[in-house]
Structures are given as C-alpha cells and as structure tokens.
Amino acid sequence: MCADCGCSITGTTLGDGETHHHHDHNHSHEHQAAHETLHHNPQLNDTKTISVITKILDKNNHEAGHNRAHFDSHNVLSINLMSSPGSGKTTLLENMADIAQFKFGVIEGDLETSRDADRIKSKGIPAYQIQTGSACHLDAFMVHKGLHDMPLNEIDVCFVENVGNLVCPASYDVGSHLNIVLVSIPEGSDKIEKYPVMFRQADLILITKTDLIEYFDYDLEHEKKEARKIKPGVDILEVNSKDKDSIQRVIDWIEFKRKMRG
Secondary structure, X not given: OOOOOOOOOOEEEOOOOOEEEOOOOOOOOOHHHHHHHHHHOHHHOOXXXXXXXXXXXXXXXXXXXXXXXXXXXXXXXXXXXXXXXXXXXXXXXXXXXXXXXXXXXXXXXXXXXXXXXXXXXXXXXXXXXXXXXOOOOOOHHHHHHHHOOOOHHHOOEEEXXXXXXXXXXXXXXXXXXXXXXXXXHHHOOOHHHHOHHHHHOOOEEEEEOHHHHHHOOOOHHHHHHXXXXXXXXXXXXXXXXXXXXXXXXXXXXXXXXXHHHO
C-alpha cells in the first residue's frame, strides 16, 4: 500500500529534517478525509506527522486547482472514476465509446501494465497510461503529466480512471470537476457502509453488473438508502454493460452536467 496516504508510516528524512514518505508523488488528502485518517489511525497522531501530511495536502490541492484551470481553459469536463478493482470502469468507458455523443479521452491509473489504456485506444479513444508502481491511487501531479498527452482541444470530457481501490483515491483531489464511484453487485451489499469516505465524495454512484443480481444475495434498495444516508441527494444509476439503455443513462447524466457548466 502507499506510504503517503496513511496506509504506512514508513518514511525517510527530508533535507529540512522533517519526515516524508518514500514516494516522490506529493500526495494529498482532501481536508475531511485527512482529518478522518489522522483521527482513526493512532500511528499518525503525532504533531510532526500531521505537519508533513498537511504540507503534502496543500501542495497537491494547489496542483489540483491548476489541473482544473487547465481543463476549464479548454472547456473540458473532467470526471474522476473510482471503484474497487473489477467493478467495470474500463468496460463502461468502452461501451460509452460506441454511443456517446461527446468526444472524450482517458487518463488511466494502474500499478502495472498498460492493458486498460490499450483497451481504450482500440476503441479509437485517446488514452494515457500512468503506472503508479506501488501507489494505491492517483494524485494531482500524476494527472498533470497526463494532461500534456491529452488532445484537450479535440475532446469534451476527460475521464481519470483511478487505481482500483475503495479507500485512498477518495482522499485525493486530482483536479476533476466530478466524481463517479462504481460498486458492483458481486462485491456484496455492504460496501457503501464499509467505505463511507469514498461514497461521500461521489456526485454519481453507479451500481454495476445488475444483470448478475439474481446470483447474489444483494439488497439493491438497501444500498441506495445507505448511499443517500451518507450523502443525501446523491444521484444513483443502475448499469448493465449488456444494456445500451443503461449506458445511455450514464451518458445523459454527463451531458446534463456539461450543459450545466455552460
């Protein structure tokens, strides 16, 4: 797991004598998520560590703002896709490529391989692969590198497909305008309760692989209630990758958000 997000406190010493984690990514928590991490992890409840995390947070948030401004200057809507591994982020994008009215590009995040980016490129969609090595999420600095490989003048939407993880990606502002969180039927109907920080960040929750619901003990209505308990009014859509109408509803939601931006 990543050392910069509180999963580990193994560190090295900076030139100024402060402890910094061994990645050189300048990772950041959102303020609320950082507070929760520090509160629930007694290993991080020392003044020195809190100071370092706060500095990392501030640097990342500044870079995230720069990313958003970059997207805005090209009139591109940026959407951060987050979920656990295997929930269907890449499959959703592949299906959207076939029917979406808007043009989009994808910045892909995985620990290793370029398989997801290759899948997207095979659909004729521009994609840039970020291999994080051991980092369990993307940060604003990583995404900024991908921006320079995106044809922003030729696309309407840029998706950031984050590393598969229901914990750390929720805590980092990558410079997106919106967050979409996916949770699949096979994962079980308890993930929203177990990982509230992730779903609290969501502007849209997609419950995916609904064609498999008859094979699992999954309480769909319970999950929706839990999601709206954590974030009242959050939008929720059911998605079946074999059903074009369900994919179209996701596209329509994104189109509405694009129009709202003016």
